[in-house]
Amino acid sequence: MLQKHVFGWRSQAGRHMDLEAFVATKEVVSDSEQIASDTASAWDSLLQEISHRPKRATERKQDRAKRTEQQILHAALRVFARDGISRSRIADIAAEAGISTSTLYEYYKSKEDLAYDVPLSHLAEFFESYHANAASRTSARERLLLYLVMSADYAREHAEWARLLYLEIWPSVFVSDTELRHSIDDFTRVILFLVKEGVAEGWVSPERSPYETVAVLIGGVNQLIITWLLYRKPKNLTRAGTEMAERLIAMLENEVSR
Amino acid sequence: MLQKHVFGWRSQAGRHMDLEAFVATKEVVSDSEQIASDTASAWDSLLQEISHRPKRATERKQDRAKRTEQQILHAALRVFARDGISRSRIADIAAEAGISTSTLYEYYKSKEDLAYDVPLSHLAEFFESYHANAASRTSARERLLLYLVMSADYAREHAEWARLLYLEIWPSVFVSDTELRHSIDDFTRVILFLVKEGVAEGWVSPERSPYETVAVLIGGVNQLIITWLLYRKPKNLTRAGTEMAERLIAMLENEVSR
């Protein structure tokens, strides 16, 4: 059981992207076509990396077990979203999944462990969904707009999951050193990347710290989502998310064009 | 024990402010002096209300007990901030406070109950501190700037408390129907009030939903604070908070002056 911690846990696969991108952009190039292509490839690598981050170290051998794992995750999401993590009982989740309590412990070593694994699959799905939709967008501005709009809309579509992630897990300190933390960090890395591209494209002020700009963007959208999750206001989250995203980007543009 | 829930709990005192403010501003007035005075009084009433929101229904009779209550709150803050709420043990908190576990239950009926009471006193202190500092500011713009800057700075000064509030409690759904939820709502009400004043003063766009504007402001500042709590970046939170606040307000101003 301890072995799980020592290795196999939190694989480092896919961590080489930064180096590759670094090498790629350091190549001596002369025409802007080449540069654009490099940037594009860095963008693809980033998306590739974040959607392929490995989920679990231990892989189940039997089909039945894979089904059980899915049932546990599904049941846990339902129960956690209904009762909140701290009020939820492992026994309830196991019952909901149609297995015994001890079987659940065969899959997850603690309630905390389970809670941190539940949001992962949806997060990966979001990244994949974004990856598909972003293919047609060429400018960083369009990509960023889509990203912000989609994150609000995804929360609306998967309210149980969003409730768990945004209201209970996202800010928690104790997610550190967790696969989930890496995925959450990935979420912000995408925005950071696009903001830096925005500077290159000339519609984001180079005078401002990109990190501060990221905080403004994520903060605004998340605050909107959290308010919706808590009070179901605004009624139409999709539209509010679009308006918020467009407004935030327009605000950034205003900073340079004056 | 159930009685505690039925009454005495979550006092409604101070809930009449809205009505009073409504009546005041509906008075027929002709000159702008009078309007300004009314607005000022509404502002004072708001600050008055939020800093005097009653803390607990049950008041301790003995000096020793009041000291004990303080010791519990102090110990709980330390332990919660160190271990996180869910990992903290009531026994540890009691030990840290120098009392027995059963005595602690004499004061708080559950760990959850305790966790939701801990942030209250600091929140009240923040409001009082702001109230004092805001006295010299006359425009809504200055008051809002001060509010945002002070909230970031207060988090820096009281990092343990901020860690508890921002990373564990603020977004939690289960704070609903709690005295704490009212205080957190108060926090946003102040900003909402100032945003609406900003529209009247002409530097906030009337085309935008005030609620959306509030989300942008709170979201940006909170995201900054959360990032600092998690990663201690940016190093200098006070300066970063000031920059963030000034930037956000400038962004709002940009929306109208073009």
Place this chain on the structure above:
DNA sequence: CAATTATCCGATAAATCGTCGATTTTACAA
């Protein structure tokens, strides 16, 4: 089909929460 491994579960240990009655301390009036 036998051997091996993976999965599942009932029984039970361990940890933590929360309660109760008895005891001590405090506030205060006489």
Place this chain on the structure above:
DNA sequence: TTGTAAAATCGACGATTTATCGGATAATTG
């Protein structure tokens, strides 16, 4: 000061929940 009722404290104990372990059952492999 002292008696007394109320307030506060605590140790012992019950209840709930988390987590473990060894064996039974099912799947896989050769």
